[in-house]
Amino acid sequence: ETGVTQTPRHLVMGMTNKKSLKCEQHLGHNAMYWYKQSAKKPLELMFVYSLEERVENNSVPSRFSPECPNSSHLFLHLHTLQPEDSALYLCASSQVASGIKFFGPGTRLTVL
Amino acid sequence: GEDVEQSLFLSVREGDSSVINCTYTDSSSTYLYWYKQEPGAGLQLLTYIFSNMDMKQDQRLTVLLNKKDKHLSLRIADTQTGDSAIYFCAERRDSSYKLIFGSGTRLLVRP
Numbered sequence: 026e027t028g029v030t031q032t033p034r035h036l037v038m039g040m041t042n043k044k045s046l047k048c049e050q051h052l053g054h055n056a057m058y059w060y061k062q063s064a065k066k067p068l069e070l071m072f073v074y075s076l077e078e079r080v081e082n083n084s085v086p087s088r089f090s091p092e093c094p095n096s097s098h099l100f101l102h103l104h105t106l107q108p109e110d111s112a113l114y115l116c117a118s119s120q121v122a123s124g125i126k127f128f129g130p131g132t133r134l135t136v137l
Numbered sequence: 138g139e140d141v142e143q144s145l146f147l148s149v150r151e152g153d154s155s156v157i158n159c160t161y162t163d164s165s166s167t168y169l170y171w172y173k174q175e176p177g178a179g180l181q182l183l184t185y186i187f188s189n190m191d192m193k194q195d196q197r198l199t200v201l202l203n204k205k206d207k208h209l210s211l212r213i214a215d216t217q218t219g220d221s222a223i224y225f226c227a228e229r230r231d232s233s234y235k236l237i238f239g240s241g242t243r244l245l246v247r248p
Contacts, residue, residue: 029179056234067141068180068225068238081234115179124168124229124236128179 028052029129031116037135038106046101046132048116056121057099059091062113062131074099075121106136141228143239150247155213157242159226162207166228169202170236171211174223183211183224213244221246 029050038044050057059071073081074093088110090102099116113133117126141161149155161169167188172180186193186200186209193200199212209226223243227236 031179058234065240067240068236070235073234075234117180124170124234125182125185126180126236127182128172130177130179 029116029118029127031114031129031132033132034130035133035135037137038103039137040106040108042106043102043104045103046114046116046134048099048101048129050097050099050116050118050127050129052118052127054118054120054127055096056119057093057096058117058119058126059099059101060115060117060128062115064112068115072101103134106134108136110134111136141226141237141239143224143226143242145240146243146245148245148247149216151216151218153216155211155216155220155244155246157211157213157224157226157244159209159211159239160207161209161226161228161237163228163230163237164204164207165230167231168229169200169209170227170229171198171200172225172227172238174225174241176222180225216244216246218246218248220244 032047056075061069071085072091092100113131115131116129119126143159170185171183173183174180197214201210223241225241227238
């Protein structure tokens, strides 16, 4: 595998479910990001991990919980989501010193 | 404000040139980027320009930067149907991790 991969590609969940999104990068990068892409809104940066430490958390509700066990993997744990959380969740990676980001294909999340 | 603004939609005929425009607000932006998103896919970096440059050309793509007016454009020469996608411009300020994205311009290429 090359680049940035995300699983699952599609996820439908109820408001009481707990699920996790997974991201893996094969580029040797040391920073990873979660973005939310909703219809008709600009991309929203949710979380940033640099050298496996969280360096930014943009006022994201606690029902979203990120985890970065190593520089190649990033998770987004989801629990008790709301229908308005339905969106495309994109993972990206980069070198810390570079702003050039490589994005995964995204997970299309639908909350019923 | 933080806004990066783009027009929502552009339609061109195959073989013509496309010009996608973007305005940004922060004069301290160091890099400006163009990303492409095809249906069902993530964002793909097309090109970027450093703020001390006026122009960058890469095959069919030409980026123009007017720093005084805070205006960025992406010209696609000889536009093909495979260029149909949403194009996002983004700015990076100083050494921030954060990229500020526009809402995207949907380009439709008509045969």
